[in-house]
Amino acid sequence: MTTRERLAAVQEWVEVRVGISQLIEMGREKKVPLHRHSFWYYMGGMTLFLFGIQVGTGILLLLYYRPSSGEAFESVQFLMTRVPFGWLIRSIHSWSANLLVFVLFLHMFSAFFLKAFRKPRELTWLTGAVLLALMMGFGFSGYLLPWNTLAFFATQVGTEVAGRVPVVGEFALRLLRGGDQVTGATLTRFYGIHVAILPALTTVILGAHLLFVQKHGMSVPPQVEADAERAGKPLGSYPFLPNFLLRDAIGWCAALGVLAGLAALFPWELGEKADPFASAPAGIRPEWYFGWMFQTLKMLPPHILGFEGEVLGILAITLGFIIWFAVPFLDRTPRPGNRVTRAFAVGGWLALLYMAVATAMVYWPQ
Numbered sequence: 495m496t497t498r499e500r501l502a503a504v505q506e507w508v509e510v511r512v513g514i515s516q517l518i519e520m521g522r523e524k525k526v527p528l529h530r531h532s533f534w535y536y537m538g539g540m541t542l543f544l545f546g547i548q549v550g551t552g553i554l555l556l557l558y559y560r561p562s563s564g565e566a567f568e569s570v571q572f573l574m575t576r577v578p579f580g581w582l583i584r585s586i587h588s589w590s591a592n593l594l595v596f597v598l599f600l601h602m603f604s605a606f607f608l609k610a611f612r613k614p615r616e617l618t619w620l621t622g623a624v625l626l627a628l629m630m631g632f633g634f635s636g637y638l639l640p641w642n643t644l645a646f647f648a649t650q651v652g653t654e655v656a657g658r659v660p661v662v663g664e665f666a667l668r669l670l671r672g673g674d675q676v677t678g679a680t681l682t683r684f685y686g687i688h689v690a691i692l693p694a695l696t697t698v699i700l701g702a703h704l705l706f707v708q709k710h711g712m713s714v715p716p717q718v719e720a721d722a723e724r725a726g727k728p729l730g731s732y733p734f735l736p737n738f739l740l741r742d743a744i745g746w747c748a749a750l751g752v753l754a755g756l757a758a759l760f761p762w763e764l765g766e767k768a769d770p771f772a773s774a775p776a777g778i779r780p781e782w783y784f785g786w787m788f789q790t791l792k793m794l795p796p797h798i799l800g801f802e803g804e805v806l807g808i809l810a811i812t813l814g815f816i817i818w819f820a821v822p823f824l825d826r827t828p829r830p831g832n833r834v835t836r837a838f839a840v841g842g843w844l845a846l847l848y849m850a851v852a853t854a855m856v857y858w859p860q
């Protein structure tokens with residue numbers, strides 16, 4: 495038997511059991527609409543790629559990490575100084591987490607402005623919105639794990655805010671902290687949330703999100719549809735396999751290059767070990783994607799119309815998230831020129847502008 499015949503036999507064996515040619519055929523039949531906004535279709539795949547990087551590097555970090563207040567900092571220090579390329583893996587995990595959230599925001603806002611949430615894609619939007627909450631949960635829980643000063647006090651502030659939520663706040667605070675204070679019990683909980691609960695939930699919700707994308711195909715923005723109709727020209731498209739996937743792959747290679755550059759040139763710092771008895775250092779700030787919420791609460795006066803300013807702020811932010819989740823059900827027939835559609839588009843730009851300015855205020859060098 496020649497090598498070629500052997501390879502063909504292996505291919506045949508796999509084909510009978512897996513049916514790869516059917517999958518390839520499906521990918522060839524799947525078409526991606528081609529128009530002036532097609533670029534934004536790559537953002538979901540880029541988010542997926544970065545999530546894959548998180549899973550891979552996270553598993554490697556788990557080989558050395560120890561989730562207790564007595565050992566967490568030391569285990570990360572060991573990883574960074576003694577384990578070959580340990581510093582690089584940790585650096586990539588941290589940079590990629592930030593890049594993931596950034597690309598996720600691009601993906602989400604492009605889906606919003608291009609009205610990709612229209613019928614029948616309401617559940618694609620809803621599962622996406624849950625993924626946003628899950629990714630923010632990953633960021634918040636992961637931040638504490640190295641058990642350094644900055645993470646310790648930022649978690650204290652973050653969980654305090656959760657504790658201010660009317661009715662459920664106190665319960666949420668104790669549930670997150672595993673007691674009244676941030677202690678080793680909090681670290682153990684955050685570890686469980688970060689490596690077990692959130693990955694399990696993400697697997698299910700991400701599976702559903704991708705299933706809906708597969709079922710409905712990529713949407714065409716209403717404005718593009720209207721323009722094509724006016725011009726009397728059918729809209730172009732190109733095959734998912736190989737054209738779209740190959741372009742996706744070019745983006746992923748570029749992302750790898752950016753990640754490698756950032757991780758090697760700006761290695762993620764570890765700082766000092768947390769001392770729960772020390773007073774909080776000046777300038778405690780959350781991760782940038784929580785910055786606008788942090789700044790909103792900071793700017794509010796202590797009392798507004800007899801109510802606590804911070805509580806009103808938390809309620810307003812919660813309402814903002816509820817409206818964001820419900821977008822497909824509020825802007826139900828998005829057409830160019832429709833008043834609700836126009837109001838949502840203006841609201842979206844204003845929200846984006848506000849978030850950018852508030853975040854800049856947190857991180858602007860003082």
Ligand code: HEM
Nearest residue numbers: 535537538539541542602605610619622623625626712713
């Ligand atoms: C871990 C997070 C996420 C991953 C990995 C992910 C992945 C993807 C992928 C691969 C696609 C198909 C390609 C594309 O249209 O870009 C997609 C489509 C979509 N996603 Fe996400 N997504 C995530 C989060 C979100 C969020 C936060 C939202 C909005 C709240 C969202 C809403 C949508 C919508 C509406 C579509 C359909 C786009 C269309 O048909 O044109 N996704 N997502």
